[in-house]
Amino acid sequence: MPQRELKEFQNYWEASMKTEINSVLTNRHPGGKSTIVDGVKGVDYLDLISWCKGNSVSVDQRTLQPFRKIFDKLIMKARERMTVLDQPAGPERLKSMIQGVTRQDIVALYGRAQARGTGKVAPGTFSKDWLKAEHLFINLLADDHIQLYKNKDTMASEEQTQITNDIIAGVHQDDSEKWAILHGICAFLAKNDRAGGHLRLKESNGWETYIRDHWGAPPGTQGYVAGSLSVKFVTTSIMPIPLHLVYAETLARAMSGKEMTEWGKTQSKIHRDLADKAAHHPLGDRVNLNTFYANFTKYGVGHMADTYFLRSVDDNTAARFVIEEIPLSEPKEWVVIMEPEFMRWRELQRSRTRSVGGEDS
């Protein structure tokens, strides 16, 4: 299922973030759907937010951490670059900056790539976290979300094409560890470390707009253009949900599936079941509280049910579930009302299954 969710993310991303201007596929401008510049609207995030609400799971955060960390690093580097660019002396300052994730950054996050050797680990063993980073980079490159740079400002087009071709041909899957050490993206970073080799998020693939809408000034902020990152803080973002975290986690879950232990699988099933049952309610967005509890119990996680009502306080990627008393019920009964975006996620998922075929489970 996470594989399919990733495909859907890609579809929503393409459809939401970009538009054709003069026959060229271009980023929509920051400011959201109500901002119109030269007849072109900003981004309507509804489908992407709905995707987040359906895919945000609360599994043991440690399992998803390596993916989230590295993806967030990519985002932060891009954000930092744009923040500097928005400042008066920005372009000059950028010249001295490495504007993406380097080998050193990965060392800082995960430690050394290869083990020095201990009683339990043979010298030279490739770190599992580095392998995870490699998997993440492969997926991001395959979907055109990152670019390779061989020094501070020169793209490594040849190397990137070679790696992309390997990925398309599936060479990287034959002996993934060996490929990663010798020919992969982490290997590229190691080879070009001294020259300033790094990875950048491909801002022209929608990411610039996302970053500006998530952290930048909303339209109407006095003294700032929409999406400016010079603003000190933002109380109401155009895109309030950190969707990059959910995307990174879904990539992680998709990869773990290959090892036959899909993280968060139970919660995905619960989400689908709940949304389906809610859709059958006359009001189309709610289930009886007992049904809600029963869904969790069915999958052996009854203890998690009540926690779902509190998750959205500090995690705005999580769907909001609100309890409402059924008037005049005796003994008292309640319904659980699901957030419209959560319902939309399932509705879109089912429509897509109907249109392209496949199993809806």
Place this chain on the structure above:
Amino acid sequence: MKRVLPDRNPSLDYALWEKISRTKSSTKVLPEQRRWLTTIDRGSSQISDLWLADGRNQSKEDEIKVFDFVSLSNLFDLWFDEKKYNRENLQGKVNEFVEKFTGGSHYFEGELNTLLDINWIVLGRVIGSAIANIGSANGWWTTKGHDAYTTILFWSHLKRVQVGDTYDASRDAKHNDHYFQGISEEIWHQTSIWFHDHHSFDPDSELLRSTAHRASSPFWRENHRPHRTYPNPFALRHQQLVYALRRADIDPGELAQDHGKITLQLLGKALKELKNIKDPDRFAKFVITIHGMCAYHIVRTNQHQQKIGLHLFSNLAARKISRGVNGSNVPDISKHLKTHFSLAKVLSIMADKEHKIIDWYSVEKETVDEIVKDLT
């Protein structure tokens, strides 16, 4: 299989407790009973004899069968009522306090409206970690609530890096002026690397999901200067409170063995203060203490004690907040929780009069069965 409430109708918990309250059928589980229960509880919660459908003996001497019920301590009701009926005034008082904290208005600018919402999930983690630590100090289990201890080390280390070799954790807990300019990228990076290498813990990634609730978020970064990291002033206050309590202890134990006790003492004190009607600021102080406790707890990914902290405590909170459930039966909780920590020991720590996080009652099985039969 059914223990107390029918599996298909768990939401009868509200009506069941209401009837029990109306008929005054519950009795408090007293300290000596709690002590006895801790000695006879065996195995994971779902298989322990104490929480099965047959009920348990009332006490060592009394073989009348009873079921146990727990709820958030009634002291929390004072907070819920104040928030519900006096919200505007409460918000005003909290805002005033924020102004008094150096760096407070800067940290919470544009986010003051989140200050009345408690982050129950993180509070559950804090409590779970403290319970694990107390139980470990009692020799009940080996899990020590290491996430909370790493948290203490983290905040101390962060300050040590800034203050230098003269740093003394206890003495310097109240010295925070250097924080108001924010933590530089260099110091943050240095601290992150040290914790990554020594504790497999990366402060940056632990925080990624916490930014949505500024009140309980340990740190914050401005948009236009993402390299400066500002600590939550409430978390710094909590650090001061921890060391103040430690200094006041005549015979303090090793911090690694003691931090759970300190945390629950602080929570208990804040809860009891809610009764002090002479203090008009008690509710504002309470919520600031809770935010501080949560914001201080920076290690949030540890799942060892998630079931007894996050799920047990926050579930009681969720039921109370969303439906007004004032008592949940333990047999059904234990069936779903499936925790390897002895539930009797966990509950006895939570019900201890020193902190009184929960209220713990027993009700005769026969009475409960009759009410359930009526309800269904």
